[in-house]
Amino acid sequence: MASIDGTDLDRTHDVAARSCVPGADGHPDFPIQNLPLGLFSVGDGARRAGVAIGDRILDLAAAQAAGLLTGEAARAVAAAESGTLNGLLALGAGPRRALRHQLFDLLRAESPDRDRVSPLLHEAAACTLHLPARIGDYTDFFVGIHHATNTGRLFRPDQPLLPNYKHLPVGYHGRASSIRPSGTPVRRPHGQAKPPHLDAPVFGPSRRLDYELELGVWIGPGNDLGTPVPIAEAAGQVAGFCLLNDWSARDIQGWEYQPLGPFLAKSFATTISPWIVTPEALAPFRIPQAARPAGDPTPLPHLLDPADQAGGALDLDLVIWLSTAASRAAGLPPERIARSNARHMYWTVAQMVAHHTSGGCDLRPGDLLGTGTLSGPEREACGSLLETTEGGKAPIGLATGEERRFLEDGDEVILTARGQREGFAPIGFGPCRAVVLPA
């Protein structure tokens, strides 16, 4: 197999590989080349570690109990016995890769154990998916440069990007408690806002509810307080990726955010896709860091690593879909309202990790990082309605004949991500979706 910039590709990336699980081959999200990790339950049962394969979930603890996983892979599954994947994430790349390789062999068409695997599979549609890990801290970055430029322009037409933007990955602490897995409805928040035509603020349901298209990054081993992670080791802290909708109440945000940043405008809900797509699965979709134009400042040494610059960015197709109450009543499918790509990150994930820990802050297994909104340069590639509609001034038209400046009750926002590259099997993240409930 090929090797890109030091990232080894191996037999688990073979486009010709086939699975013994019916429907897995050619599955849009979960063919045998993906094998994302998650936490599921059946009925009222306990939360168990699982891996997605096609439309099924393989019960990892059951596979281990059946003697189908050994050595490091068995150790990885045992570390997830507590009902969360924190312990598994903490083990880092070695056991995670071992698990991937054994699962690949177990689930491929030629598997000698395929008859023993079959009873350990659950229909995914009959399972409940949970947050895969207990999230200790959640940090949200701002590395989508087109988003930073678009939103900055609304406030500062002459200087959309602040002076620090190209010198460090700007980020802030988010709220961990209100993160929910895909499918959990989001209630429109009440909050305090001051409309421009009023002298004093008012309290009521947000009138400018928005989505934000982001990737989430799961932290693996973590670091001790006071011990920064060098940039060259930062990628080793990443246990996997998900989609993340950073729901935002723009009217609340505009009134509250000075001088200490966003707070209640964000903390009412954050939705993530529940499957952890591993760095191994994404190896074919790594690309050179290209969002930093020539002539921009060179990152300071603690944020600069040649291998990271050569292969630390991701080529992932990102799409936002909208379904409204009216479109569902009319039997219409969700409508694509924007399409972007993860390559628009001005800073790589390794740079985010190195910066985050550069002052000594400790990351813990199961911590979550958000990238910030990943807009592309065109209007059709904007990752939030704030950008697409220019702050609500230019509504978008929908197939139903409806318009949207901001989200309405009953709207369902669906984020999807997909890696595609010639010579490799396409893989997806599974949806990150939630419907807006009335306040």
Next chain:
Amino acid sequence: MASIDGTDLDRTHDVAARSCVPGADGHPDFPIQNLPLGLFSVGDGARRAGVAIGDRILDLAAAQAAGLLTGEAARAVAAAESGTLNGLLALGAGPRRALRHQLFDLLRAESPDRDRVSPLLHEAAACTLHLPARIGDYTDFFVGIHHATNTGRLFRPDQPLLPNYKHLPVGYHGRASSIRPSGTPVRRPHGQAKPPHLDAPVFGPSRRLDYELELGVWIGPGNDLGTPVPIAEAAGQVAGFCLLNDWSARDIQGWEYQPLGPFLAKSFATTISPWIVTPEALAPFRIPQAARPAGDPTPLPHLLDPADQAGGALDLDLVIWLSTAASRAAGLPPERIARSNARHMYWTVAQMVAHHTSGGCDLRPGDLLGTGTLSGPEREACGSLLETTEGGKAPIGLATGEERRFLEDGDEVILTARGQREGFAPIGFGPCRAVVLPA
């Protein structure tokens, strides 16, 4: 006993009460009227729930095992069996009050069980104190109006307070992972800063390291996502208080904080005092909310409650002490460098809780809120060096002949808090202290 504005005082506040534990009567922090809860260990032993009494710690699980605690009080102790107090905090006021009353009876001079209590006491000096609970999320507010005014004036002489300040308790999400108990040294952080005389930022040890004097608030039962806590019920969410030093690297902060707020300037370390001083212990020190001058905007209805306005503020003497390497070498005691009071909160704790949840954000047992820096109106009452030295321009002189613009390596900052009121026993929080290590 007296009653202040609906807050019942009872026999556990009796100034004449005496303890069977030697040295507890007249103890500056922990007489029998305080009874704060904490988590301690002895040697390599497990973490156990304890209560501070004088210079001793009573092992609560041992007291329960000995049959000395019953009913609701026993249930409170059983909830802390997991090695953190989260489960105890989650039970709320009823079991916490029952535990206080039984402990008071057990530890008073007339206790029929005093001979059975004696073997269950540990010398506090021989114990290690831990973070009392697993902190899910940490939120830092900005309710010290003199601090907000003093720091705002450095940037905006004409408009120190932003327009939102008097309409809502401004706050932001902080970092939970880097919170440590009193006594844990703090390493001076590296970080990126841009000194005014340079064109580009530099990376190195912070040169403007500062403390911030705050109270911490422990959350008790918590609320479900999407279910705000009404202001009239908000005080019931508070399980107790501690001191909190929100260490701040001003040079890092100045460069990073726009537009999303403080991040690495704070997340390298936060120090708290380890004892949870309960609302019951602080009942004698409740006062009417007085930091909001006549003529200021009336809070919106969801932040306004008559009982909270009448008795929701706290009269606590707050002191900052500094010990330097030179002062210790000279055998000098820590020097008092500032003295303030908790009454300078523009918003009450109940208002902070009601605001925090007003959009639906969920609080969980063991979450921690910081008040923000509690400066008084005078220079001698400033809760940070940024304020005292006017951004480093006006150094303070120390008894050693040294000066300080910001903190030096080897400096130890000690925060103390004390409630005092005629007719009641004074109580304290125990110190919140940490020494600065070189970068």
